[in-house]
Amino acid sequence: MNSENKVAIVTGSAGGLGKAIAERLANDGFNIVVQDINNDLLLETEKEFKEKGYNVVSFKSDVSKQKEQEELVNFAVKEFNQLDVFVNNAGVDAVTPFLEIDENQLNKLFNINVFGTVYGIQAAAKQFIKQNTKGKIINACSIAGHESYEMLGTYSATKHAVRSYTQVAAKELAKYKINVNAYCPGVAKTKMWERIDEEMVKYDENLNPGDAFEEFSSAIKLGRYQEPKDVANLVSFLSSEDAEYITGQSILTDGGLVYR
Ligand SMILES: NC(=O)C1=CN([C@@H]2O[C@H](COP(=O)(O)OP(=O)(O)OC[C@H]3O[C@@H](n4cnc5c(N)ncnc54)[C@H](O)[C@@H]3O)[C@@H](O)[C@H]2O)C=CC1
Numbered sequence: 001m002n003s004e005n006k007v008a009i010v011t012g013s014a015g016g017l018g019k020a021i022a023e024r025l026a027n028d029g030f031n032i033v034v035q036d037i038n039n040d041l042l043l044e045t046e047k048e049f050k051e052k053g054y055n056v057v058s059f060k061s062d063v064s065k066q067k068e069q070e071e072l073v074n075f076a077v078k079e080f081n082q083l084d085v086f087v088n089n090a091g092v093d094a095v096t097p098f099l100e101i102d103e104n105q106l107n108k109l110f111n112i113n114v115f116g117t118v119y120g121i122q123a124a125a126k127q128f129i130k131q132n133t134k135g136k137i138i139n140a141c142s143i144a145g146h147e148s149y150e151m152l153g154t155y156s157a158t159k160h161a162v163r164s165y166t167q168v169a170a171k172e173l174a175k176y177k178i179n180v181n182a183y184c185p186g187v188a189k190t191k192m193w194e195r196i197d198e199e200m201v202k203y204d205e206n207l208n209p210g211d212a213f214e215e216f217s218s219a220i221k222l223g224r225y226q227e228p229k230d231v232a233n234l235v236s237f238l239s240s241e242d243a244e245y246i247t248g249q250s251i252l253t254d255g256g257l258v259y260r
């Protein structure tokens, strides 16, 4: 394995936090595989990254399919010969009162946020074991993985599950020198928060567009909402040798919102 040419996969990286993470890891010197289910946006991002001089390839797939997570890892290895970091970033939200949670919502959120993460951990870990190298797996958790939010019941439950799988995978994979951690962002203005705000406003006649986002953000002690680069900074650290002695942790990066 070539330690000069480390390789990272970032799922859900056509936009939002995933894109910022992929860009940061590219600047850290990684060869990058950007992955997403949204092919148009994915190709745009790949083009933009290539123009910036990053060593990047793209792979369109659905993280909720076990076979496609395996194919993603195989693709990365075919392109770049090895894998060093796998970031399970892709995720989806849903906003409803508890009494309106239905089968579709449960299936969609658990399939993508939880099953997708499990399949990603498995595919990456099997490759690290085959390579006989150390490896880093980094999962997208959330403040909602530490605290359960009204109207975000299913989403919060999926992120609690991600935290649990992060712990158990870290315990079981430690013998292979595989670190498994998670990042827990707070309130970042991506497409996800645009959707959450839009939905919350629909359910509360006292809210105007932007109010739900402002209400969540106003509790942030450092006095500003999160930028994608804040999240990318943490993932960069967790991907580095400096994080070698950290495993099983779901680390909050939220400007001072949830204290654990
Ligand atoms: N934005 C925020 O404030 C926070 C976000 N997070 C988590 O961070 C991660 C990224 O969030 P954002 O960038 O804000 O979301 P986003 O909605 O802006 O971007 C998510 C990306 O994942 C892709 N995606 C969705 N389903 C997929 C699937 N089945 N397979 C592959 N790709 C798929 C989307 O096409 C999109 O490009 C998510 O896991 C989210 O739950 C956690 C805490 C706060």
Ligand SMILES: CC(=O)C(C)=O
Pocket: 093, 142, 143, 144, 149, 152, 185, 186, 192, 193, 196
């Ligand atoms: C989007 C998210 O993760 C929240 C509201 O915690």
